[in-house]
Amino acid sequence: MLAEELINPATPVLRPYDSVGQAVDLMDEYGIRQLALVENEVYKGLLSEDTLLNFPDDEKLLSELNLPPNPVHANLFQHIYEVIGIANQYQLDTVPVLDEDNLYAGTIVVTDMMAKFAGLLGAQEAGAVVVLKMSNRDYSMTDISRLVESNNVKIISSYFSGAEYGDIDQATLTLKLNRTEVSAVVATFERFGYVVENVYANEPLENPDRHRLDLLLRYLET
Numbered sequence: 001m002l003a004e005e006l007i008n009p010a011t012p013v014l015r016p017y018d019s020v021g022q023a024v025d026l027m028d029e030y031g032i033r034q035l036a037l038v039e040n041e042v043y044k045g046l047l048s049e050d051t052l053l054n055f056p057d058d059e060k061l062l063s064e065l066n067l068p069p070n071p072v073h074a075n076l077f078q079h080i081y082e083v084i085g086i087a088n089q090y091q092l093d094t095v096p097v098l099d100e101d102n103l104y105a106g107t108i109v110v111t112d113m114m115a116k117f118a119g120l121l122g123a124q125e126a127g128a129v130v131v132l133k134m135s136n137r138d139y140s141m142t143d144i145s146r147l148v149e150s151n152n153v154k155i156i157s158s159y160f161s162g163a164e165y166g167d168i169d170q171a172t173l174t175l176k177l178n179r180t181e182v183s184a185v186v187a188t189f190e191r192f193g194y195v196v197e198n199v200y201a202n203e204p205l206e207n208p209d210r211h212r213l214d215l216l217l218r219y220l221e222t
Helices: 020-030 049-053 080-090 110-120 141-149 183-191 208-221
Strands: 034-039 042-048 094-098 104-109 129-135 155-162 170-177 195-200
Touching: 020 034, 020 049, 034 094, 034 104, 042 049, 042 094, 080 094, 080 110, 094 110, 104 110, 129 183, 141 155, 141 170, 141 183, 183 195
Parallel strands: none
Antiparallel strands: 034 042, 094 104, 129 170, 129 195, 155 170
């Protein structure tokens, strides 16, 4: 999903002839802390509510403030991962978007973007989350997918994160699966030497088959 697909056309912009008070009121109305300042479709920068509240004169025009430029923005064809990175780095509620000619194309509202991102991750779909702990050298999505699918289960989304434990070689892999009952998948991972750190599911993992498998694994370790 690209930035151009995330633009919220209902988000207003600030103009140089707006007053400080009008700008703050507009931010309050839309429940966001930053808005793009645009003049003749040229993006002038991002203005924040905190900055504007420091001005005692609500009637002063934005063009008269001589504020330092804040050129933070995304481009139309940046991926949602990159846009999230921009929003997180600068702690933004909104991310202005520029087109190929560096003209203002619209604004992304971060709460809208995160809702769409949750949809991409399958967060709203029923299914278990399995967290594996492993070394970086053992990570192979091909092998892990094969083990999951051998149980007639599919991976909806995944997230790999390195150096979670202060050890450069340690990592975690978080899997969102399309089933809530994943005892067989967990057993398969353990049988092939993967460390299952956590399982979050709506259905209990304990069953007679899992118990028998645990006994077998303990026997093989002796």
